[in-house]
Amino acid sequence: KQEVTQIPAALSVPEGENLVLNCSFTDSAIYNLQWFRQDPGKGLTSLLLIQSSQREQTSGRLNASLDKSSGRSTLYIAASQPGDSATYLCALSETGANNLFFGTGTRLTVIP
Amino acid sequence: GAGVSQTPSNKVTEKGKYVELRCDPISGHTALYWYRQSLGQGPEFLIYFQGTGAADDSGLPNDRFFAVRPEGSVSTLKIQRTERGDSAVYLCASSLASGGSYEQYFGPGTRLTVT
Numbered sequence: 730k731q732e733v734t735q736i737p738a739a740l741s742v743p744e745g746e747n748l749v750l751n752c753s754f755t756d757s758a759i760y761n762l763q764w765f766r767q768d769p770g771k772g773l774t775s776l777l778l779i780q781s782s783q784r785e786q787t788s789g790r791l792n793a794s795l796d797k798s799s800g801r802s803t804l805y806i807a808a809s810q811p812g813d814s815a816t817y818l819c820a821l822s823e824t825g826a827n828n829l830f831f832g833t834g835t836r837l838t839v840i841p
Numbered sequence: 842g843a844g845v846s847q848t849p850s851n852k853v854t855e856k857g858k859y860v861e862l863r864c865d866p867i868s869g870h871t872a873l874y875w876y877r878q879s880l881g882q883g884p885e886f887l888i889y890f891q892g893t894g895a896a897d898d899s900g901l902p903n904d905r906f907f908a909v910r911p912e913g914s915v916s917t918l919k920i921q922r923t924e925r926g927d928s929a930v931y932l933c934a935s936s937l938a939s940g941g942s943y944e945q946y947f948g949p950g951t952r953l954t955v956t
Contacts, residue, residue: 773947818883827939831883
């Protein structure tokens with residue numbers, strides 16, 4: 730069974746710092762990987778989607794990378810801002826399946 | 842356009858009662874998903890619809906849980922004889938079509954509390 734792990738569970742950084750969030754998975758037969766943001770009491774907002782054939786995707790200050798062979802993905806956030814404070818979830822879909830497998834998330838706090 | 846909407850946003854019910862949770866997907870999206878998120882955890886898959894039919898219900902925890910999508914648009918998740926362990930946020934998502942290449946768009950969720 731696919732297992733998705735995110736470490737650390739929580740992270741606090743001062744405003745302006747660059748940071749990296751980690752996601753690891755046990756089965757490399759994935760179709761794509763998504764990074765989501767979840768604000769307290771809210772649903773999920775998709776940030777980036779990486780197809781299995783891709784190595785990275787960029788959107789503004791966000792860059793997500795994917796290394797299938799090592800079972801890892803990272804989300805890099807440049808020049809962090811207090812508004813980036815949220816829980817970040819990675820999720821993947823497996824080849825031949827339609828549902829997403831989620832990690833437990835990293836709760837990010839950016840201190841002004 | 843409008844995103845995925847879910848009603849109610851909060852539901853408090855007593856143990857043993859029956860509840861229905863509603864999801865309105867993005868117009869034109871043929872695939873619809875239900876997930877459940879317990880406190881401090883990531884969402885877990887429950888059931889997936891392609892059109893009107895449940896294509897994969899392998900995530901439903903037991904036969905107290907049932908979902909329908911009679912006209913291929915709105916879906917209702919039904920929970921019978923609720924238990925305290927059913928307390929969670931129930932999330933609905935939709936995508937243009939089925940398959941991993943289609944991005945899933947999530948609603949705000951329904952927070953269910955069973956007392």
